[in-house]
Amino acid sequence: MSVEIISAAESFLAAAIRMGTPLAIAGLGETYSERCGVLNIGLEGIMLSGAFFSFIAAFLTGSIALGLAAGILGGLLMSMIHAFLSIHLRADQTIAGLALNFLSMGLTSYLFLVVFGRSTQLPECPVVGRIAIPLLSDIPLIGPVLFNQDGFVYFLLFAVAASWFLFYRTDWGLQMHGVGEHPRAADSAGLSVYRTRYFSAAMNGIFGGIAGSYLTLGLLGFFMENLTSGKGYIALVVVILGRRNPMGILLASLLLGSAEALQFRVQTMGSTIPSQVFIMFPYLITVVVMLFSIGKSKDPAALGIPFIRTKRG
Amino acid sequence: MKKMIMTVMVLTAFSFSAFAMGADDAAESGDRPLKVALILSGPANDQGWNAVALQGLEEAEAEFGIETAYTENVGVADSEAAFTDYASRGYDLVIGHGYQYGDPAVRVGARFPNTKFLAIEGGSSSDNAASYVMACEEAGYLMGVLAASVSKTGKIGIVGGFEQPSIIKILEAYKLGARSVNPDITVYDVYIGSFTDVNLGKEAALAMADQGADVLSHSANQAGTGTIKAAEERGLLATGDSFDQNFIAPETVVCSTIYSVPVLVKTAVKAVMDGTFEGGVFNLGMDTGIVGISSYNGFDAELSADIKAKIADLEAKITSGEFEVPLVETRTN
Numbered sequence: 001m002s003v004e005i006i007s008a009a010e011s012f013l014a015a016a017i018r019m020g021t022p023l024a025i026a027g028l029g030e031t032y033s034e035r036c037g038v039l040n041i042g043l044e045g046i047m048l049s050g051a052f053f054s055f056i057a058a059f060l061t062g063s064i065a066l067g068l069a070a071g072i073l074g075g076l077l078m079s080m081i082h083a084f085l086s087i088h089l090r091a092d093q094t095i096a097g098l099a100l101n102f103l104s105m106g107l108t109s110y111l112f113l114v115v116f117g118r119s120t121q122l123p124e125c126p127v128v129g130r131i132a133i134p135l136l137s138d139i140p141l142i143g144p145v146l147f148n149q150d151g152f153v154y155f156l157l158f159a160v161a162a163s164w165f166l167f168y169r170t171d172w173g174l175q176m177h178g179v180g181e182h183p184r185a186a187d188s189a190g191l192s193v194y195r196t197r198y199f200s201a202a203m204n205g206i207f208g209g210i211a212g213s214y215l216t217l218g219l220l221g222f223f224m225e226n227l228t229s230g231k232g233y234i235a236l237v238v239v240i241l242g243r244r245n246p247m248g249i250l251l252a253s254l255l256l257g258s259a260e261a262l263q264f265r266v267q268t269m270g271s272t273i274p275s276q277v278f279i280m281f282p283y284l285i286t287v288v289v290m291l292f293s294i295g296k297s298k299d300p301a302a303l304g305i306p307f308i309r310t311k312r313g
Numbered sequence: 314m315k316k317m318i319m320t321v322m323v324l325t326a327f328s329f330s331a332f333a334m335g336a337d338d339a340a341e342s343g344d345r346p347l348k349v350a351l352i353l354s355g356p357a358n359d360q361g362w363n364a365v366a367l368q369g370l371e372e373a374e375a376e377f378g379i380e381t382a383y384t385e386n387v388g389v390a391d392s393e394a395a396f397t398d399y400a401s402r403g404y405d406l407v408i409g410h411g412y413q414y415g416d417p418a419v420r421v422g423a424r425f426p427n428t429k430f431l432a433i434e435g436g437s438s439s440d441n442a443a444s445y446v447m448a449c450e451e452a453g454y455l456m457g458v459l460a461a462s463v464s465k466t467g468k469i470g471i472v473g474g475f476e477q478p479s480i481i482k483i484l485e486a487y488k489l490g491a492r493s494v495n496p497d498i499t500v501y502d503v504y505i506g507s508f509t510d511v512n513l514g515k516e517a518a519l520a521m522a523d524q525g526a527d528v529l530s531h532s533a534n535q536a537g538t539g540t541i542k543a544a545e546e547r548g549l550l551a552t553g554d555s556f557d558q559n560f561i562a563p564e565t566v567v568c569s570t571i572y573s574v575p576v577l578v579k580t581a582v583k584a585v586m587d588g589t590f591e592g593g594v595f596n597l598g599m600d601t602g603i604v605g606i607s608s609y610n611g612f613d614a615e616l617s618a619d620i621k622a623k624i625a626d627l628e629a630k631i632t633s634g635e636f637e638v639p640l641v642e643t644r645t646n
Binding site (some may be wrong): 007008011015018019046070107109113121122219220221222225226227229230231260261264265268270272274275276279 | 388476505
């Protein structure tokens with residue numbers, strides 16, 4: 001019996017990590033952007049672009065590495081469009097983000113149609129394997145869940161630590177913080193607001209592209225229209241829940257991942273609660289956590305506000 | 314200059330979206346071949362629900378020499394306008410492809426008594442508006458029988474899209490079919506609340522596999538592809554839905570339900586041509602050739618003769634009306 005419980009717990013935790021990882025990677029990217037004052041709600045579009053281009057490259061070349069590179073470029077392309085519109089042209093960041101989502105949706109669907117036509121085949125690409133870390137992966141329960149994962153999960157753990165260090169222990173992190181809180185003061189101090197923001201937008205694109213690639217190269221091995229199905233929006237929630245702190249984002253994404261993984265397991269237990277209630281789970285948790293954290297969240301002061309260097313005041 | 318660049322970029326974005334949606338309209342002509350219009354809820358290249366309807370329209374065009382037009386991505390709010398548009402342009406039959414078009418068809422139908430309206434899977438009707446409902450539960454029942462017959466663990470699972478009557482009736486029939494073979498069988502059923510999220514479809518299936526299910530089925534459109542891939546990944550068996558999905562995983566998909574929307578569309582067009590089209594809600598099942606099951610493809614040799622005979626026998630009885638698959642539209646345990 002206890003063996004059964006452990007294996008059920010293992011499979012639940014593994015599912016929670018599978019579903020939380022893309023949210024965390026994308027959320028981490030968005031954090032870079034938002035800490036500098038650029039709100040990019042086009043995250044869904046970035047992920048979708050990453051998913052599409054990683055798939056198409058991996059499908060054509062059979063190489064996961066090239067697929068990942070293409071996915072990163074796809075994400076980068078999308079985020080740079082947003083960066084150019086919102087940093088350079090000072091467009092409304094929300095509108096530009098929305099446009100990005102529609103652009104990515106249309107573009108990927110159209111290109112997918114161009115390449116594969118209205119075929120009845122399901123084109124497939126290779127999927128990354130798991131890497132078991134010796135010794136650590138033998139620990140009961142935690143071992144198989146944490147230390148027998150694919151490269152994307154290890155990358156996430158590394159990126160969380162590295163980003164935390166960058167944000168809180170380096171000059172660069174301080175610079176980003178300054179640009180996000182008071183760009184004029186940062187500018188007066190001789191920092192380049194534009195350059196910092198472009199750097200962050202690029203990080204957003206890279207991480208978003210990797211998150212999208214995880215869906216195709218890590219989880220599914222195929223692409224379909226609107227593959228991301230709103231995961232980019234949930235990743236935005238993760239950023240707010242995790243308060244733009246890498247550790248917080250990791251925890252928030254695991255929380256939402258667990259909620260999603262839990263809904264299937266409760267349903268299969270023959271519960272009489274309507275399925276719609278479970279589908280609300282992740283969102284319900286979000287609302288509850290937000291309720292309890294009222295007042296604690298502090299957005300960067302310049303979030304969403306374009307910086308105009310030549311303007312006074 | 315900056316404004317111009319932005320305008321150009323936004324326009325590019327929109328034109329790409331428009332490309333993908335592929336708006337299409339046939340030109341009008343003065344002649345009088347029968348004119349049939351089709352209203353779709355999503356894109357026509359979804360390799361599923363909407364694609365098969367368009368395929369039906371194209372087949373009808375080739376077969377009967379009718380004139381056709383279609384509109385994609387019509388939301389519920391725009392559906393009355395779309396129906397009115399086609400009716401006022403002299404179309405003889407306007408088809409709305411989905412349950413949600415039932416009421417708009419009846420309302421617009423009252424203003425255009427000489428035009429025929431059809432809602433596929435609809436639930437309402439009037440003198441000149443009909444709803445054709447596919448008896449998908451008949452095929453779902455057979456999938457349940459098949460899944461229970463090939464299961465070794467005594468546990469099977471089915472993933473549903475949204476918890477709505479048109480899907481519930483398939484999952485409930487599946488459960489009944491499975492229990493007719495093995496009363497003690499465990500049937501997991503999960504609704505994922507999406508027809509498109511393949512990752513959810515896969516995770517739901519993996520959750521069932523983790524609990525010992527060895528045959529995984531679905532009725533979740535595109536999201537169901539994830540279910541089939543989950544079965545393939547775990548080396549389990551699966552059944553497909555809507556059309557022969559064996560191509561997705563030839564070593565995994567034993568059989569699929571077939572809901573032949575093309576035949577349904579042609580049935581409606583033929584009825585209008587013959588003047589036999591009338592209002593009402595019609596249930597169209599195996600006897601009309603609209604609902605059926607696929608061949609076993611590569612599994613034909615592996616399945617025992619007993620199982621195949623049993624399925625064939627049930628299929629014949631359902632077709633002849635000797636056996637009626639119960640229609641259950643609320644979820645049970």
